[in-house]
Amino acid sequence: MNDTLLWYTTRGAGAVSLVLLTAVVVLGILSALRVKGAGWPRFLTTGLHRNLALMTLVFLGLHIVTAVVDPFTHLGWLTAVVPFSSYYRTFWLGLGTISFELLLAIVMTSLARGFIGHAAWRMVHWLTYASWPVAVIHGIGTGTDTLSAWLLVLTVACVAAVVAAIGFRVTAGSRDPLEEPRTTFQAAVQRREPR
Amino acid sequence: MDRNTQDRVRAREAALRLLNRLTTGVGVGALAGVGVLGAVSAYTIPGAATSSQTASTATSSSASSTSSTSGLGSSSTPINSSSSGSGVVVSGGT
Amino acid sequence: MTRLLAGRDLALGAEGLAEHLQRLGPLPAAGPSLTEALVRSGLAGSGGAAYPTGLKWRSVAAESNGTAVVIVNGAEGEPRSLKDRLLMTTRPHLILDGAFLAAKAVRAKQVVLYIGEEHRASQDSMARALAERTGEERRLVRTVSAPARYVAGASSAAVHLVDEGIATPTTAPPSAHERGVAGAPTLVQNVETLAQVALVARNGSPTGTLLVTVAGGVFRPGVLEIQAQTTVAEAVELAGGASEPPHGVLLGGYFGTWVKAANAWELPLDHDALRARGLTLGCGVIGVLPGSRCVVCEVAGIMRYLASESSAQCGPCFFGLRALADACTRIAERGTDPADLQRLQRWSAEVSGRGACHHPDGAVMFLQSALATFPDDFAGHRPHLRRAA
Numbered sequence: 001m002n003d004t005l006l007w008y009t010t011r012g013a014g015a016v017s018l019v020l021l022t023a024v025v026v027l028g029i030l031s032a033l034r035v036k037g038a039g040w041p042r043f044l045t046t047g048l049h050r051n052l053a054l055m056t057l058v059f060l061g062l063h064i065v066t067a068v069v070d071p072f073t074h075l076g077w078l079t080a081v082v083p084f085s086s087y088y089r090t091f092w093l094g095l096g097t098i099s100f101e102l103l104l105a106i107v108m109t110s111l112a113r114g115f116i117g118h119a120a121w122r123m124v125h126w127l128t129y130a131s132w133p134v135a136v137i138h139g140i141g142t143g144t145d146t147l148s149a150w151l152l153v154l155t156v157a158c159v160a161a162v163v164a165a166i167g168f169r170v171t172a173g174s175r176d177p178l179e180e181p182r183t184t185f186q187a188a189v190q191r192r193e194p195r
Numbered sequence: 196m197d198r199n200t201q202d203r204v205r206a207r208e209a210a211l212r213l214l215n216r217l218t219t220g221v222g223v224g225a226l227a228g229v230g231v232l233g234a235v236s237a238y239t240i241p242g243a244a245t246s247s248q249t250a251s252t253a254t255s256s257s258a259s260s261t262s263s264t265s266g267l268g269s270s271s272t273p274i275n276s277s278s279s280g281s282g283v284v285v286s287g288g289t
Numbered sequence: 290m291t292r293l294l295a296g297r298d299l300a301l302g303a304e305g306l307a308e309h310l311q312r313l314g315p316l317p318a319a320g321p322s323l324t325e326a327l328v329r330s331g332l333a334g335s336g337g338a339a340y341p342t343g344l345k346w347r348s349v350a351a352e353s354n355g356t357a358v359v360i361v362n363g364a365e366g367e368p369r370s371l372k373d374r375l376l377m378t379t380r381p382h383l384i385l386d387g388a389f390l391a392a393k394a395v396r397a398k399q400v401v402l403y404i405g406e407e408h409r410a411s412q413d414s415m416a417r418a419l420a421e422r423t424g425e426e427r428r429l430v431r432t433v434s435a436p437a438r439y440v441a442g443a444s445s446a447a448v449h450l451v452d453e454g455i456a457t458p459t460t461a462p463p464s465a466h467e468r469g470v471a472g473a474p475t476l477v478q479n480v481e482t483l484a485q486v487a488l489v490a491r492n493g494s495p496t497g498t499l500l501v502t503v504a505g506g507v508f509r510p511g512v513l514e515i516q517a518q519t520t521v522a523e524a525v526e527l528a529g530g531a532s533e534p535p536h537g538v539l540l541g542g543y544f545g546t547w548v549k550a551a552n553a554w555e556l557p558l559d560h561d562a563l564r565a566r567g568l569t570l571g572c573g574v575i576g577v578l579p580g581s582r583c584v585v586c587e588v589a590g591i592m593r594y595l596a597s598e599s600s601a602q603c604g605p606c607f608f609g610l611r612a613l614a615d616a617c618t619r620i621a622e623r624g625t626d627p628a629d630l631q632r633l634q635r636w637s638a639e640v641s642g643r644g645a646c647h648h649p650d651g652a653v654m655f656l657q658s659a660l661a662t663f664p665d666d667f668a669g670h671r672p673h674l675r676r677a678a
Contacts, residue, residue, distance in 0.1 A: 012233030118454035181601035
């Protein structure tokens with residue numbers, strides 16, 4: 001039990017992070033669509049979205065730490081924050097770094113929404129649509145030398161889920177008759193500069 | 196509190212409990228997933244050592260990276276911790 | 290006997306710090322004893338919900354570990370209410386005293402002044418009063434403008450504005466006293482409640498008075514400070530008396546309840562007494578509807594206003610209230626149609642309890658109260674030859 005344990009943990013945590021991130025994206029889209037059901041109020045969707053987003057960061061942390069700590073990979077801590085700074089699979093790993101940093105920015109701004117205001121928060125949150133596909137490509141690319149059925153199946157399932165959710169949003173969302181009055185109201189009650 | 200409010204408060208608390216249970220469930224599932232998917236990758240990916248060997252030969256001059264990993268690697272590994280440039284790797288299985 | 294509005298003539302404007310201290314003495318220390326005194330006194334909040342103040346403080350203090358936030362609610366979004374503005378422009382130091390006492394009692398690290406953006410005189414007065422306070426007190430304070438919308442005055446909207454930048458109300462958990470601004474336990478108090486606290490701290494008990502706004506068909510509409518249990522008749526008398534025999538009285542503002550004039554006069558202006566009769570004192574607005582105005586048309590107008598003030602967070606409120614308002618307007622402008630009366634009942638039941646916040650519930654309660662109090666007016670309304678102004 002030694003370095004390969006680290007390496008398998010990296011792969012396991014990476015796959016789990018992708019699944020979690022996919023769930024977070026889908027829940028985010030469902031939140032925007034204000035879905036609800038019996039015994040499932042709207043705040044459940046947003047609450048789960050938030051909880052799983054934080055959980056994703058935890059497992060992503062595990063993925064990154066085990067990858068860097070593993071002597072086989074020869075990755076320094078720098079590669080976790082500076083994209084394209086590794087020798088090993090420079091491009092694909094770099095994408096992972098980018099995806100991680102986008103996710104970090106999204107979570108940080110969400111936690112500090114009171115400071116930065118609603119409009120700024122919304123703008124940064126759109127970066128989710130960049131972070132997730134970059135994570136998917138990182139997953140496929142970094143593991144191409146050892147691409148196996150399970151990873152492929154997992155990736156396809158994740159992509160299918162997000163595509164379905166986006167499709168649902170695009171078709172059902174445009175029919176939301178509350179969207180315009182809601183946005184108008186929110187614009188009217190935004191925080192102005194205090195005296 | 197009138198009945199209507201009481202019902203709503205109860206429904207709200209039930210939903211909150213559901214949220215906590217779901218979060219915990221996903222957390223446990225995720226931890227299990229790391230183990231399961233890690234094991235699956237162990238079975239489906241042959242020759243893990245060879246792939247990392249090709250990686251390490253390319254990193255002979257990355258002194259900073261090796262010094263940071265040397266102290267943190269698994270202590271039971273039989274390879275020499277200062278793998279700078281040596282490119283020698285021993286397979287993990289014993 | 291102390292009163293909230295004791296001291297210099299109200300027409301002379303805000304009471305400065307020196308005068309305030311000379312009249313009432315220094316600000317007493319706060320602590321658990323003040324919270325217990327509030328619990329014992331049974332003081333209820335003056336923002337409309339009449340929630341026991343001491344219990345609220347206890348909840349927030351229990352959750353706080355030095356991170357709590359106090360929000361001073363001076364939004365006064367109820368259109369006919371004037372009492373909060375009067376307090377802010379004439380006795381700002383009572384409010385600030387109460388706010389800082391609350392901050393000590395719940396171990397808060399911030400006090401937010403949430404004042405209606407359209408209440409310029411109140412904003413100026415509170416800012417000037419704040420400038421007179423100690424540096425330590427001033428450093429705690431942050432001033433935020435409450436948007437000029439009806440729902441922005443709700444506690445949850447206040448917390449939402451301070452925390453996330455938009456003043457939309459909600460009933461989603463957690464409640465403010467558990468996790469409010471930045472996840473910290475948050476205490477939201479109306480300015481009149483805090484003014485009472487300032488006097489409880491000095492005298493051991495509240496004043497036994499409350500502020501009401503008499504509006505509508507009276508000769509001297511405006512704010513009155515009345516003893517508890519004062520009747521509606523006495524309050525109307527103090528406001529100069531009714532200008533003409535009224536239809537009835539709307540108690541508690543636009544989320545309030547109607548009473549026929551004959552039944553209203555003997556009613557005591559007290560939260561518990563009114564609640565026992567299925568009525569509400571709410572934010573203390575006593576709206577006297579003159580006999581020359583039409584009940585149905587008045588109700589329709591208020592329903593249109595409440596519908597237009599929906600935050601459009603959910604269908605039941607945005608569409609439901611609009612449908613109810615439209616039906617009321619049809620009755621007002623074209624005369625009663627039994628189908629519309631049925632719709633009012635049906636839709637009221639469908640809207641109640643289904644909103645993302647309490648706005649639709651308040652509007653439905655207002656409408657149901659009107660229908661129950663003036664059934665004949667609604668059953669046989671005919672369009673007027675000339676619209677009332």
